Structures are given as structure tokens and as C-alpha cells.
């Protein structure tokens with residue numbers, strides 16, 4: 001691609017912050033189709049790009065597990081392929097720049113992308129005894145290096161800054177300590193936080209709680225080591241999962257968290273603790289976490305969050321599966337009655353609750369102020385009193401706090 005084509009993207013004013021997007025859920029359909037064909041992998045339907053897209057769409061939202069099944073269609077194309085991982089990270093940032101994203105935190109689980117995780121027991125045995133097909137076996141560090149290289153190249157080329165959150169995965173406790181190790185080892189190269197993804201078990205009773213003991217210890221250790229923490233909770237699971245994520249796991253942000261509203265006490269606690277909610281509007285329906293728009297008495301939790309001025313951000317979650325860009329998420333919210341002020345506030349809240357160190361966070365907030373027109377400006381010397389230096393800059397007031405009440409979805413149809 002020519003520089004002439006890319007320059008405008010690099011210099012496009014960027015005003016959005018995205019905190020919750022899975023890298024392996026944000027691969028371009030075109031890239032997947034191309035690579036799956038090259039590798040001779042089985043493609044759905046008649047093998048066309050449109051059939052692949054169709055197969056990745058949730059036709060009837062059921063539950064989170066059903067939504068996540070689509071990963072099985074294309075992850076075989078990705079596992080073990082460092083070149084593809086680098087490419088998808090690079091292309092991801094090009095797509096983010098097109099969506100005017102100034103800063104994003106992108107997440108993935110490196111262990112899920114290893115061939116060994118996807119081998120049959122006999123292949124794993126072969127691997128333990130040496131190598132598979134004589135090739136050097138890929139290790140998590142190879143995954144990290146490939147993704148970080150693609151992100152660094154993309155950041156340089158397209159001007160969208162990216163940092164990484166590494167996901168522990170429900171049911172794969174054996175990876176969790178290693179994830180924490182990678183968070184520490186790759187801190188200087190852009191890893192800013194730890195997450196717990198997959199079909200959550202935080203909400204259910206004692207049995208699954210025992211199962212999460214390892215993750216709990218890992219998150220406690222993360223806190224001690226100053227590694228930032230977010231957790232998928234209250235997505236399809238209950239409010240008690242959000243409570244455990246905050247009180248026991250020390251989560252600073254909650255991925256999704258829609259069901260927190262089912263318990264006013266937990267909701268109040270989250271407000272007191274200034275917990276940030278990473279909202280993913282389209283995904284919330286496709287996972288069956290929030291019931292459909294056609295239920296008149298239901299309001300999407302994001303409307304309550306906006307009304308209560310709870311801190312939330314607007315995110316795509318898994319564009320490969322949701323078939324949405326960030327703009328589509330914003331459009332949906334506007335159709336529900338959120339205003340430009342709400343969306344602006346969400347972007348500032350996202351920046352404030354990002355896992356960047358303080359200095360970089362301030363730079364990001366300044367970048368947003370400029371993009372939204374809350375410009376730092378120098379007073380012309382003639383207007384300056386003797387007590388004000390000509391170079392002194394002023395900042396405008398922070399974005400307005402919206403004060404709006406929302407009707408039901410039915411009111412808006």
C-alpha cells in the first residue's frame with residue numbers, strides 16, 4: 001500500500017477510545033477467507049466469502065457459548081501462524097484508524113493461539129518428544145512477538161495507539177500464572193493489563209467458585225505487582241459475579257456487566273468504587289446477554305448507566321462476529337436516544353479509565369480535548385494582563401455532564 005494512501009489515515013483527527021475488543025475476534029473476513037483458502041481449510045457453504053461471513057453471523061441469539069462457537073470456524077487458520085498474527089494486528093490498527101480511534105486496548109489469550117492447545121493427545125505426545133513435522137514448535141513468546149510487532153508497525157503507519165490486555169480463560173486455569181508472567185515480562189513492550197474471558201463462572205455457587213481459586217490468586221498477585229485488571233463479568237452471568245470480580249479479584253473495570261443492574265446493592269458498590277463498565281451494544285444481543293429490542297418493557301442497561309452518569313465506554317467486542325464497526329455501535333446508541341454529549345463523555349471516561357500510565361493518560365486526554373474542540377489555546381499578547389504570561393494556556397471546561405431521561409425501547413420505535 002502506498003504511503004500517499006496511508007498518510008491521510010495517519011493524520012486523521014482521532015477522537016475515540018476503545019477498551020474492549022478481542023484481537024482474535026477482530027480479524028477481517030477477507031483476510032480469513034484468503035488464508036483459509038490458501039491453507040486448504042474447510043470453508044462453510046460453497047466456499048465463498050459471503051458464505052463465510054454468513055456462517056460467522058449469529059442467526060438466533062442464544063447464549064454466550066453459542067456466540068463463541070464461531071471462533072472454531074476460523075481459529076484453525078490462525079493457530080501457529082506468526083505471520084498471520086502480525087498481519088491481523090497490523091490490519092486491526094488500520095481499521096481502528098478508519099474508525100477515528102485515538103487509543104485502544106486490544107485483548108487476546110496467547111495460549112489459545114498455540115498449535116499445542118489445538119493438537120490431539122497423540123500429536124501432543126509427539127510434540128513432547130521433540131517437534132511436529134520437524135518444525136520448531138511455537139511458544140507463547142512467539143505469539144506475543146508477532147502481535148506486538150504488528151501493532152507497533154500499525155501504530156507507526158496509522159497513528160492509532162494500541163496497548164495489550166492478556167486474557168486468562170475460564171476452564172484453563174493452568175495458563176493463568178503464565179499469563180501473569182507475560183504481563184510482567186511484556187510490560188515495557190505494551191502489555192497494560194490482565195483479563196478473564198470465556199464463559200464466566202464467577203456468578204454461580206460454591207463449585208465454580210472453587211474452580212476460580214487459581215484465577216483469584218493470580219488477580220491478587222496482579223494487583224500486588226501493579227498490573228491493571230479487568231474481568232468479563234455480568235455478561236450473561238448474575239450481578240454476584242460482578243461483585244466477586246470487584247471485591248475478590250480487584251477488578252478496576254468490568255467487561256460487559258449488564259446484569260449488575262439486577263442487584264441494586266452491587267450496582268451501588270460499583271458506583272462507590274468508580275468501576276468502569278466496558279459496554280458492547282451489538283454483542284450484548286448476539287450473546288443473548290440482553291434480551292431483544294422487541295421486548296417493550298426492557299431498557300438496555302447502558303441507558304441506565306448513562307442516566308446515572310456511571311462510567312462506561314463504547315466497544316465492538318468481536319467485530320468478526322458482530323459484523324459491526326465502532327460507528328455502528330455509536331449509531332445504535334444514538335437510535336436509543338443517547339446524545340453526542342453522552343458519546344463524548346464515554347470517550348473521556350474511557351481515556352480516564354484506560355490502563356495507561358498517568359503521563360500518557362494525560363496526553364491522551366489532551367488529544368481528545370483537541371479533537372473535540374476543547375482546545376488549549378494561547379491568549380493573544382494584547383489580551384494578557386501583566387500577571388498572565390503570553391504563553392500561558394487555558395483549558396476549556398470539561399465535557400458537559402448529560403442530564404437526560406430515557407424512555408423504553410418501545411417509546412423509540
Ligand SMILES: O=c1[nH]cnc2c1ncn2[C@@H]1O[C@H](CO)[C@@H](O)[C@H]1O
Pocket residue numbers: 022023024025064068071107108109112167197198199232235283287317318
Ligand atoms: O464476549 C465475550 N465474552 C467472553 N469471552 C469472549 C467474548 N468474546 C471473545 N471471547 C473469548 O476471548 C478469547 C480471547 O480473545 C476469544 O478467543 C474468545 O474465546
